[in-house]
Amino acid sequence: MYVAQLPIALQMFTLREETKEDFVGTLKKVKExxxxxVEFAGFGGLExxxxxxILExxxxxxxxxxxxxxLLEKDAEEIIAYHKELGVExxxxxxLVPERRASKEDYLKLAESLNHYGEKVKEAGMQLCYHNHDFEFEKYDGEYGLDIIFSNTNPEYVQVELDTFWAEFAGVSAVDYMDKYKxxxxxxxxxDMVTTPKKTFAEVGxxxxDIKAITSAAEEAGAKRLIVEQDVCQRPPLESVEISIGNLKRILGR
Incomplete structure (x- = not known):
């Protein structure tokens, strides 16, 4: 599948305030x-x-x-069943909360947990992924925390959702890192990122x-979905996600 055809989703955390006010109405706007x-960050209390x-x-x-x-460690069975019924892939x-990422041993313990639950998720017909911030690019015995996770988990059970902003924020090339986990x-x-007066979030484009290089690298690595997210918006969030989808489609030649 060519990158220009990859489906584009929105991480709903971007619209967290809007969904508090009107969960279903916000989903409709995302489609419009x-x-x-979408990539969910909660389900608005709906079964x-x-x-x-509603999604159909x-x-x-x-x-x-x-x-x-x-949450997964506390109630894996119920969470997996909910996602399966919803049709989540x-x-x-x-x-990771700070106390779970203070040492190499913490990352090894996490890898063990991810392997365990990743197998359960796989058995239910879905896939488990791990999503990074910048702190996983701290090194322990010369190895990134993120690499400790992936080198100590079964690729069949635990895969990569690379947050390209946070990789770049940490000084790591998102393009090179995606190639590593092709x-x-x-x-x-x-x-996207603006760098003045400080590094922070921007609408895509x-x-x-280099969004074109990043999306091309994602496609080369085998990505099936591109997911837009903006942790903090300087504009009204709905305006920001509209700018992002418009620019991303233009960059992809759609």
Whole structure:
């Protein structure tokens, strides 16, 4: 599949305030702006069957979902069942609290947990991924924390959702890093960055990152979905995600 044809999803964390006010209405707006699907960060208190019906009516795909590792460890069976019923393809671990990332041993323990739950997710017909921030690019015995995770997990059970912004924020080439995990990277977060007066988030195509090179590298690595996210917006978030989808489609030649 050529990168110009890869489906584009929105990580709904970007619209967290909007979904608090009107969860279903916000999903409808996401579809109207031209997104093919979403990556969830919560489900608005809806049952899986109800939300599945809403998404089918809107024609918006539930590609993936961010779920904290602690939630998965506490109630894996229920969480996996919900996602399976909803039709989610990929469950993603989005973040590590500081006390779970203070040492190499912490990352090794995490890898063991990810392997365990990744196997359960796989058995249910879905895929588990891990999503990075910048702190995983600290080195322990000469190895990035992120690489400790991936070198100590089964690629069949634990795959890569690279957040390209956070890699670049940490001084790591997102293009090179995606190439390193070619064949193990089904999802990529496509974000942009401004560097003055300090490094922070920008709408896709409005910053300094080479979005064309990054999306091409994602496609080369085997990504099936491109996911737009903006952790913090300087404009109204709906305006920001509209700018991002418009610019991204232009960059991809759509």
């Amino acid at each position: 702006l031209g997104y093919d699907g 899986a069957a109800e939300l599945k019906g 009516d809107i024609d918006l795909k539930p590609f993936s979902s961010h779920v904290g590792i602690e 990929t469950i993603v671990i989005p973040y 064949g193990r990277l089904p999802l990529a977060h496509i974000k 409005e910053g300094v990152l």
